[in-house]
Amino acid sequence: MDKRYEHMETAVIHEGYDSKHHLGSLATPIFQTSTFTFETAEQGENRFAGKEDGYIYSRLGNPTVRALEERIAHLEGGEAGLAFSSGMAAVSAVLISLTKANDHILCSPGLYGCTFGFLQMLREKYKISHDFCEMSNEQQIREMIRPETACIYVETPINPTMKMIDLALVARVAKENNIPVVVDNTFATPYLQRPLELGCDIVLHSATKYICGHGDVIAGLVVGKKEFISSMAMTTQKDIGGTISPFDAWLLLRGLKTLHVRMDRHSENAAKIFQELKQHPMIEAIYYPGDIAHPDYHITEKQLKQGGGLISFEIKGSKEDIQRFLNELKLIKIAVSLGDAETLIQHPATMTHSVVPEPARWKMGITNQLVRLSIGLESWQDIWADLDQAISKLTVKKV
Ligand SMILES: *Cc1c(COP(=O)(O)O)cnc(C)c1O
Numbered sequence: 001m002d003k004r005y006e007h008m009e010t011a012v013i014h015e016g017y018d019s020k021h022h023l024g025s026l027a028t029p030i031f032q033t034s035t036f037t038f039e040t041a042e043q044g045e046n047r048f049a050g051k052e053d054g055y056i057y058s059r060l061g062n063p064t065v066r067a068l069e070e071r072i073a074h075l076e077g078g079e080a081g082l083a084f085s086s087g088m089a090a091v092s093a094v095l096i097s098l099t100k101a102n103d104h105i106l107c108s109p110g111l112y113g114c115t116f117g118f119l120q121m122l123r124e125k126y127k128i129s130h131d132f133c134e135m136s137n138e139q140q141i142r143e144m145i146r147p148e149t150a151c152i153y154v155e156t157p158i159n160p161t162m163k164m165i166d167l168a169l170v171a172r173v174a175k176e177n178n179i180p181v182v183v184d185n186t187f188a189t190p191y192l193q194r195p196l197e198l199g200c201d202i203v204l205h206s207a208t209k210y211i212c213g214h215g216d217v218i219a220g221l222v223v224g225k226k227e228f229i230s231s232m233a234m235t236t237q238k239d240i241g242g243t244i245s246p247f248d249a250w251l252l253l254r255g256l257k258t259l260h261v262r263m264d265r266h267s268e269n270a271a272k273i274f275q276e277l278k279q280h281p282m283i284e285a286i287y288y289p290g291d292i293a294h295p296d297y298h299i300t301e302k303q304l305k306q307g308g309g310l311i312s313f314e315i316k317g318s319k320e321d322i323q324r325f326l327n328e329l330k331l332i333k334i335a336v337s338l339g340d341a342e343t344l345i346q347h348p349a350t351m352t353h354s355v356v357p358e359p360a361r362w363k364m365g366i367t368n369q370l371v372r373l374s375i376g377l378e379s380w381q382d383i384w385a386d387l388d389q390a391i392s393k394l395t396v397k398k399v
Contacts, residue, residue, distance in 0.1 A: 016070030064246040075190040078223035087206025089242025090220030103150040105130040155184040160312035162287040164296035171199030209339030266309030272380040285314040314369040328390035338374035
């Protein structure tokens, strides 16, 4: 089971599973069991004592889940992986594992809303403070690191401005100070961006998004050093209990098999849609990592294999106009989440970021005109035709 496939296209399909050990079953079996029987009392004792490998109870480990953990660890180029019941279970477990009361976390700006909420909770309940740093140069990061800084937490590319953070640069400064760097790699996936290779220490995912790819699972994944992962498995994972179900792990194993094919197509489709949107007179601003005019394009070029499937843009008009535009869409679904086969669109100001007070929202670049598009796997011509007809409804009314 410790096979390591050099090419990601092969690893997404084979890593972590060998049919030889499972009666030849091509698909990974779903071990839908809560517990595992011991042949003898002594065996039970040895498993609990860690003297013998083997399963005990599914909150502590399950073969279907283990296959997923091995696969994602390999895809991210890390030593070990751990699966969770949601992206937020992964985020919270990592941050709890790395900190103690009175510590400090240095974050990139514009974090995922619930991660932001969890940081507030850590501050209120455990006096674990945090600061936001643009992370655009080494000096700026150095100045914001404190003696009690327990980790640097980075999300890149981020919503909605698609700002890129130079992970190699952040990792360099963190190493000088012996601080681990955690990267939320949800938007890019290991197919497009590999933070551990750039010197970062821990990668996490909302596997709900591109890793699953089919909009039918809520899950999270973490990859890092063996020591960190096993201590997390035996503390935050075991005692807080955000365990993934074997069936959900199986759906993720299935989704992963096409990760490379899907990401290629998401990126290709997004590049086409970007070209169309960019030249549309009703589009006021557009954010897409693959845009050569994006101020962070020099980072994208060295860090992201392709532009990915997300585009944010502003349409000329009022909030009501934007809602009218959304209501006119036929193929494209109005929904939060991202990374699915279906093209999804959402209005951050009234949806994902509605809890953020207005001035703070504007600072994050979230205006009432902004929409976020997760480009699916449909024909890009169909996606564009739908956007175009819905936008045109606004111009007709306006003239
Ligand atoms: C969705 C998301 C999360 C949270 O993941 P869940 O699976 O919804 O718990 C965290 N980070 C990013 C970037 C996300 O998009």
